[in-house]
Amino acid sequence: MRKCLSFLRYYLSVYRRYISNNVARALSFRINFILLFFVDLAFYGSSFGSVSFIFDHVDTVGPWSRQEFLFFVAFMMAVDQIHMSLFMMSFWELSSDLREGRLDFSLLKPTGILFPVFFRHMRIGSMIAFPVPWVVMWYFGSEIGLGFVDWLCLPLFVVLAVALILVVEILLSAAMFWTFEGVGINFIRMQLQSISRWPDFIYGYLFQKTFTFVIPVLLVGSAPVHYLLGSSSYMILVAMLMAILVVSLLVNIVWKIALRRYESASS
Numbered sequence: 001m002r003k004c005l006s007f008l009r010y011y012l013s014v015y016r017r018y019i020s021n022n023v024a025r026a027l028s029f030r031i032n033f034i035l036l037f038f039v040d041l042a043f044y045g046s047s048f049g050s051v052s053f054i055f056d057h058v059d060t061v062g063p064w065s066r067q068e069f070l071f072f073v074a075f076m077m078a079v080d081q082i083h084m085s086l087f088m089m090s091f092w093e094l095s096s097d098l099r100e101g102r103l104d105f106s107l108l109k110p111t112g113i114l115f116p117v118f119f120r121h122m123r124i125g126s127m128i129a130f131p132v133p134w135v136v137m138w139y140f141g142s143e144i145g146l147g148f149v150d151w152l153c154l155p156l157f158v159v160l161a162v163a164l165i166l167v168v169e170i171l172l173s174a175a176m177f178w179t180f181e182g183v184g185i186n187f188i189r190m191q192l193q194s195i196s197r198w199p200d201f202i203y204g205y206l207f208q209k210t211f212t213f214v215i216p217v218l219l220v221g222s223a224p225v226h227y228l229l230g231s232s233s234y235m236i237l238v239a240m241l242m243a244i245l246v247v248s249l250l251v252n253i254v255w256k257i258a259l260r261r262y263e264s265a266s267s
Contacts, residue, residue, distance in 0.1 A: 014111060018120050026124035036125025040084070044077055044132055047197075062201040068229055069199070071140035076197045076221045077133035079161045081126065083193075087166055089121035091173055091189060095182025103262060113259065114251075118170060150228050157224035160240060165196060165220045167247040174251075177258035196220040216243040 051073050055066040064072070094117060097103040106116040141151070169189050176182040192215065200208050200222040211218045216239075223240040226232040 011111065011115065014115070015119060019122065022122040022124050034125070036123065037128045040081070040126050040129040041132065043080075044129070044136075047073055047077060048136070062199065063231060064199070064229075065144075067140050067143040071137060071144055071229075072199055072221060072225045073197075074133050074137035074140055075158070075161075075225055078137060078158050079165065079220065080193070080197070081130060081133055082158070082162050083165060085123050085126040085130070087118060087169075089123050090118045091169060091186055092182070093121050094118075094173055095176055095186065098176055098182070098262070107259075114170065114255065118166075144229070146228060154228070157228070160244065161220045161224060164240060164244050164247070165193065165217065167244060167251055168192065168215065168217060171247055171251045171254060174254045174258040177261045192217045199225070216240075216247070219243055 048070060051069055052066070054061065055069070059065070061069055094103075097106070097117075103117070106113060106120075109116050137154075141154070146154075169192070172189055172192070173182070173185060175185050179185060195211055196217040200212060200218040203211070203218070208218065212222075219236075219240045223232075223236045227234065227237055
């Protein structure tokens with residue numbers, strides 16, 4: 001137990017350094033820092049506006065009403081906000097690190113390789129907009145009558161959703177060790193994000209099964225929101241947890257193979 005706490009304290013201390021470095025860098029470009037906030041607001045506005053426009057013409061989409069669907073959108077915006085703030089930049093930096101040999105510095109650090117690669121780069125400007133999706137989620141959650149236990153579970157569900165999309169993307173990013181150019185991989189990754197931003201029932205049977213059980217991105221938002229709305233049993237959350245576990249194991253295996261493929265700047 002003491003060893004685990006020491007391990008955790010060490011990684012937290014490293015992560016605090018990452019945060020302070022990213023804050024200092026972000027504040028040195030103040031206009032860009034402010035613009036990111038408005039870009040995120042425009043992204044949120046377009047997402048909610050698109051769904052609202054659809055419901056101007058129909059009463060329900062699948063089993064969901066306007067309030068239920070907008071609650072799902074707010075949930076996914078909360079997931080995206082955390083993802084964009086803390087992890088998104090790392091996937092773009094990885095491509096450059098591989099191409100220019102800078103991954104050597106991460107390999108030399110006294111941490112697991114995935115920690116400096118995927119936790120070092122942050123988009124601090126996006127953190128300003130952190131309350132926006134949560135306020136909207138609270139509003140529509142109140143409209144659909146979420147219970148006290150549902151509200152307690154909601155932050156955990158957001159964390160699990162971020163964890164699932166993150167491990168899927170980390171697994172996909174290992175392909176950069178073979179392509180050496182990450183633009184194509186990153187665009188595939190962004191398309192998977194786009195798929196996850198819509199509920200599973202809008203897709204056809206084959207597409208739905210593929211992106212639920214093979215590439216489980218539809219579990220990111222659909223699993224917790226279906227459970228919160230009472231349209232699925234707890235087994236859908238079990239499936240989500242199993243997907244996180246299985247993909248995490250695959251990440252561990254595939255990244256070990258990928259690192260053997262890496263040709264460092266010194267080789």
